[in-house]
Amino acid sequence: KTPFPIFSQEEVYKHRTPADGIWVTYKGGVYDITEFVAMHPGGSKILLAAGGALEPFWAMYAVHSQEHVLEILSEYKVGELSPEDQKQQSASSSDPYSTDPPRHPALRVNSQKPFNGEPPSEILSENYITPTAFFFKRNHLPVPKVDPATYRLEIEGLPNGPVSLSLEDLKSRFPKHTVTATLQCAGNRRSEMNKVKQVKGLNWGIAAISNATWSGVLLRDVLLDAGYKSGGTAKHVQFEGLDKDVTGTTYGASIPLGKAVSEEGDVLLAYEMNGEDLPADHGFPLRVVVPGTVGARNVKWLGKIILSEEESSSHWQQNDYKGFSPSTDWDTVDFKSAPAIQELPVQSAITQPAEGAVVDRSMEEVTVKGYAWSGGGREVVRVDVSLDGGRTWQVAKLRGGEEDEPPPPPGRAWAWKLWELTAPLPEDAQELEIVCKAVDSSYNVQPDSMAPIWNLRGVLSNAWHRVRVTVNE
Ligand code: HEM
Ligand code: MTE
Known part of the structure; x- marks a missing residue:
């Protein structure tokens, strides 16, 4: 067996385009993945790692910690990384999930990184208000660490220009409202659909749904105070989270403007859940609660609100959380052809x-x-x-x-x-x-x-x- 040639990190870094070939490193191995890029199930994101290490990206997308992924990778091995560069790498790589909060051990975990878990289903019917520790948790990204003292909520798209509010502003300047609302993930009970025919997504049981009392300020009150007037061109209210992926893109979603400003919409900017500060997993220090609307629009770790003519351009608004015919498959699906899920069915x-x-x-x-x-x-x-x-x-x-x-x-x-x-x-x-x-x-x-x-x-x-x-x- 001939030993693999040794490459320096500098040499690997020269391979970042289809013309020069696309190389990556993983645990000391060097891989030429030029041919694989077009076949990658996660799309062109793979190019973010071009010329460097896979570890920091795979730490974010833990779907890769499976044997079949490593088998694919092994087919493309072309060399070994020099020992000096290996040392350098291991010193700098870190896990973006290392600061995630601890969770209750009884939660049934559907994915550890990002964390997705549901309670044992009997717990749901034992408590009208789901105890916070057992409330299902659905994260797409690492939980961001937000300092409540320096936190600002930015609001854009208003006639009088942007507004920035501290947590203290929200708590002291607006009346406090409490709403009891159930949140349900669009993927609740997906495992039963999976038995009909394989679908793509976390294999939720029947407990990706929970009920809590949420306290905070009405989004309507905040928008009116910030200068919102009816009759403008805005049709949607977009929400951006403070949780980011490797490219710096935040979680985002939007709801129709009418729901946000209606006196009967009860849309909250919540800073409490079940009478206590929001926990880290549920959006500390502030999240949107859109009662009656699919979980995905209830944006956690809320950083920004934008009034706009368009819906959120986020992946989760445009290319996910939409329904299709049983006849639609991954080769024929056109995400533009279906509306984003808002209200959920019975x-x-x-x-x-x-x-x-x-x-x-x-x-x-x-x-x-x-x-x-x-x-x-x-x-x-x-x-x-x-x-x-x-x-x-x-x-x-x-x-x-x-x-x-x-x-x-x-x-x-x-x-x-x-x-x-x-x-x-x-x-x-x-x-x-x-x-x-x-x-x-x-x-x-x-x-x-x-x-x-x-x-x-x-x-x-x-x-x-x-x-x-x-x-x-
Ligand atoms: C999914 C392989 C690099 C992002 C996948 C899957 C495979 C794969 C086999 C499907 C896993 C499954 O569902 O069982 C690889 C290989 C890579 C690589 C061999 C390197 C040679 C990357 C990088 C990123 C990335 C660098 C991000 C920067 C993703 C994402 C998915 C995915 C987001 C999930 C797609 C979805 O669920 O729709 N990858 N990957 N991959 N990959 Fe990669
Ligand atoms: N908000 C941010 N910022 N990031 C997220 O990953 N997940 C959404 C929504 N808000 C998410 C988010 C989805 S898909 C659901 S179902 C609910 O949060 C889950 O809320 P919970 O974790 O408090 O149960």
């Missing part, structure tokens, strides 16, 4: 019993619990539960907030309902197929199965939820 799921649980015949009864929610402030008005795969149905008992709390005004039901049904065990049944489906105030219902709503990104997964349990004689 949803419900069974949190107890768990799939595969055993119910004891001597108990004579079975108790089924779950959650139900709909987007756009549409209230859940009914949940139907079946113990026989959908042939016969019983109506579950719904539970909103505290007993003495008034019901939400029409069109502003931002929080979920928990539901429960206790029913006699059907005689002779050895197995139960428990099914739930919710109805919202517009009489929208959930579709009965996933296949007809399957889409390549696995979003909007809201078919009847089904759980199979066995009855122990």
